[in-house]
Amino acid sequence: MIESIDTVFGPDGALARVLPGFEARPGQVQMAQLIERGFLEGMHTIVEAGTGVGKSFAYLVPALRSGKKIVLSTGTIALQEQLFQKDIPQIVKALGIPARVTLLKGRSHYLCKQKFERVRAERLIASSANMERIWEWGARTITGDRSELPFSPTADEWEQLDADADDCVGEYCEHFRDCFFFKKRDEAKYADIVVVNHALFFLDLAMGGGLLPPYDFAVLDEAHQAERWATSALTATLSRSSIGRMLRKLHRSYDVPKSFDSTFDEGVRGLESALARVPGDRYPLRANDEAAPALAKLRDALYGLENWLYANWQSALRRKTENDAEAERRRDLALRGILAHQATIERAQLPTDEAIAWVERSDADGRFEVNSAPFDVSDFLSAALFDRTQSVVLTSATIADGDSFAFLRRNLGVHEAQELVAPSPFDYAEQARLFVAPPDVNPKAADFARRAAPLVEECLDRTRGRAFVLFTSHARLREVHAAVRERVPYPIRLQGQMPRARLLEWFRSTPNAVLFATGTFWEGIDVVGDRLSCVIIDRLPFPSPADPLVAARMQSLEARGQDAFEGYMIPSAIVRLKQGFGRLIRSTSDRGVVALLDGRAAATKYGATILAALPPATRIQHLDELTGFLHE
Numbered sequence: 001m002i003e004s005i006d007t008v009f010g011p012d013g014a015l016a017r018v019l020p021g022f023e024a025r026p027g028q029v030q031m032a033q034l035i036e037r038g039f040l041e042g043m044h045t046i047v048e049a050g051t052g053v054g055k056s057f058a059y060l061v062p063a064l065r066s067g068k069k070i071v072l073s074t075g076t077i078a079l080q081e082q083l084f085q086k087d088i089p090q091i092v093k094a095l096g097i098p099a100r101v102t103l104l105k106g107r108s109h110y111l112c113k114q115k116f117e118r119v120r121a122e123r124l125i126a127s128s129a130n131m132e133r134i135w136e137w138g139a140r141t142i143t144g145d146r147s148e149l150p151f152s153p154t155a156d157e158w159e160q161l162d163a164d165a166d167d168c169v170g171e172y173c174e175h176f177r178d179c180f181f182f183k184k185r186d187e188a189k190y191a192d193i194v195v196v197n198h199a200l201f202f203l204d205l206a207m208g209g210g211l212l213p214p215y216d217f218a219v220l221d222e223a224h225q226a227e228r229w230a231t232s233a234l235t236a237t238l239s240r241s242s243i244g245r246m247l248r249k250l251h252r253s254y255d256v257p258k259s260f261d262s263t264f265d266e267g268v269r270g271l272e273s274a275l276a277r278v279p280g281d282r283y284p285l286r287a288n289d290e291a292a293p294a295l296a297k298l299r300d301a302l303y304g305l306e307n308w309l310y311a312n313w314q315s316a317l318r319r320k321t322e323n324d325a326e327a328e329r330r331r332d333l334a335l336r337g338i339l340a341h342q343a344t345i346e347r348a349q350l351p352t353d354e355a356i357a358w359v360e361r362s363d364a365d366g367r368f369e370v371n372s373a374p375f376d377v378s379d380f381l382s383a384a385l386f387d388r389t390q391s392v393v394l395t396s397a398t399i400a401d402g403d404s405f406a407f408l409r410r411n412l413g414v415h416e417a418q419e420l421v422a423p424s425p426f427d428y429a430e431q432a433r434l435f436v437a438p439p440d441v442n443p444k445a446a447d448f449a450r451r452a453a454p455l456v457e458e459c460l461d462r463t464r465g466r467a468f469v470l471f472t473s474h475a476r477l478r479e480v481h482a483a484v485r486e487r488v489p490y491p492i493r494l495q496g497q498m499p500r501a502r503l504l505e506w507f508r509s510t511p512n513a514v515l516f517a518t519g520t521f522w523e524g525i526d527v528v529g530d531r532l533s534c535v536i537i538d539r540l541p542f543p544s545p546a547d548p549l550v551a552a553r554m555q556s557l558e559a560r561g562q563d564a565f566e567g568y569m570i571p572s573a574i575v576r577l578k579q580g581f582g583r584l585i586r587s588t589s590d591r592g593v594v595a596l597l598d599g600r601a602a603a604t605k606y607g608a609t610i611l612a613a614l615p616p617a618t619r620i621q622h623l624d625e626l627t628g629f630l631h632e
């Protein structure tokens with residue numbers, strides 16, 4: 001007889017029998033019941049599961065019991081690994097349901113045997129020490145997964161060897177049958193659960209399928225990142241590095257006249273200098289009148305390259321192909337890159353009501369690039385995902401804005417879904433304190449760093465370091481750090497001083513450490529125990545209205561007669577602030593304080609709305625109320 005969900009999670013149930021110390025939480029059982037119902041009745045399910053609910057078990061149990069093919073997608077590698085290596089094997093063992101599980105990564109994570117062979121045949125010795133180590137590894141690996149490498153190759157090094165689709169002739173390749181990527185994809189075809197990341201999941205949707213095998217149900221954990229990843233999958237980019245990649249691919253297959261390199265180099269330099277004339281690291285393309293002629297010049301160069309390829313695709317091949325069909329496949333792959341760049345230029349110059357083109361300074365190389373993407377992905381997701389998949393589960397510790405999922409549903413295009421907010425089992429009133437700066441501390445004011453610095457110092461003093469100090473901008477981070485660094489007697493590190501993983505390792509292993517960070521440290525980080533007892537947040541994390549995507553989304557709401565501040569800014573800030581807050585309490589024995597240095601939170605109506613959506617920590621008016629609160 002099949003056990004009910006409550007029995008599986010109950011004191012004598014399958015999980016408790018196999019997992020020592022397992023104790024279900026009420027929110028976890030409720031969540032599992034709802035998801036199972038969604039699977040059985042073909043409904044979408046949205047669940048916000050507060051920290052500690054144990055959401056992965058709550059979706060894995062119904063997923064395995066369903067007997068259907070499931071794609072499970074996560075935003076971070078950390079969660080992907082935890083699911084694949086720990087949670088799924090535990091649930092499989094506990095339920096005694098045999099299941100085939102595969103972790104599938106994007107093509108570029110795998111080694112291409114053909115490229116590897118050719119690079120080695122062309123060069124007697126490796127071009128760098130890294131390359132030599134990759135060669136050694138490539139000769140013995142049985143998975144071809146680059147995560148086996150004990151170091152990260154540079155993008156240029158790895159691009160010469162990866163299984164990227166634009167270089168792959170598929171069945172015409174002599175390694176097709178034992179290709180690392182295709183073997184893995186076949187494995188996924190026969191798996192019951194395929195674990196992927198959001199980048200691959202949404203790219204598959206954007207390409208109309210083909211990267212993932214067909215599936216019955218999709219579970220998206222860390223679903224608060226879904227809109228971002230969907231937008232990214234639909235973003236077309238034109239940059240020095242995308243043009244360089246396109247040319248290098250062409251050179252690998254054809255004897256392309258060198259004159260094209262100089263034409264494109266000149267074209268890209270012209271574009272970059274035109275883009276740099278408008279101040280700012282991210283602005284709408286339409287704000288720059290000089291971009292259009294520079295883009296037109298590049299488009300002409302792309303037409304020239306396309307014509308050359310059509311005329312020379314047989315005679316200029318660098319290696320003989322097995323047959324005409326393979327040569328045609330090579331030509332089509334090469335054309336794909338050229339046409340994609342032409343389309344990007346055309347799309348960027350003709351923004352529609354649905355899409356926006358913007359200029360951005362790349363984080364990777366500091367150079368300007370042109371991007372275009374739809375600013376609203378709801379229609380696309382509604383058609384490509386929610387209308388086509390029997391049941392989609394969206395879950396995260398932070399996807400509700402207050403008690404509602406209206407923000408998420410509108411952004412993602414979810415029309416019908418059952419919903420649940422499963423509160424955290426932690427006793428926030430007992431375990432956490434919330435301090436909000438006095439109303440006159442305003443992050444928009446010029447004297448903010450001077451006003452905030454004494455509060456940061458006092459907080460760190462009371463918590464004896466052990467803190468994340470999180471900022472919404474690098475400039476603000478540097479300003480406040482400069483104001484406090486001489487006066488804080490604890491070891492301080494700044495984001496960027498070492499790679500993220502090492503910085504975290506340093507934090508976890510250093511007594512009384514203080515980390516000043518932005519961006520990626522707001523989420524996905526788990527520091528259990530008293531090494532992290534304080535999270536200081538500089539301001540209410542509203543998205544920047546100067547950001548072209550944000551501005552376009554707000555304008556679109558206003559055009560529909562909605563209040564963009566209420567409908568977009570406030571819910572975005574709530575989700576983000578809850579993420580930052582979520583770093584603090586990770587277990588029932590953690591205790592800590594969140595200090596919000598933005599006095600507007602205490603003085604405004606919208607501030608009250610945002611604070612009301614946070615976990616129910618005990619609010620304190622003065623930092624000296626922390627005396628005796630934290631474990632010493």
Ligand code: SF4
Binds near residue numbers: 168170173181
């Ligand atoms: S099938 Fe494609 S990816 Fe695989 S080895 Fe051949 S060319 Fe490379």
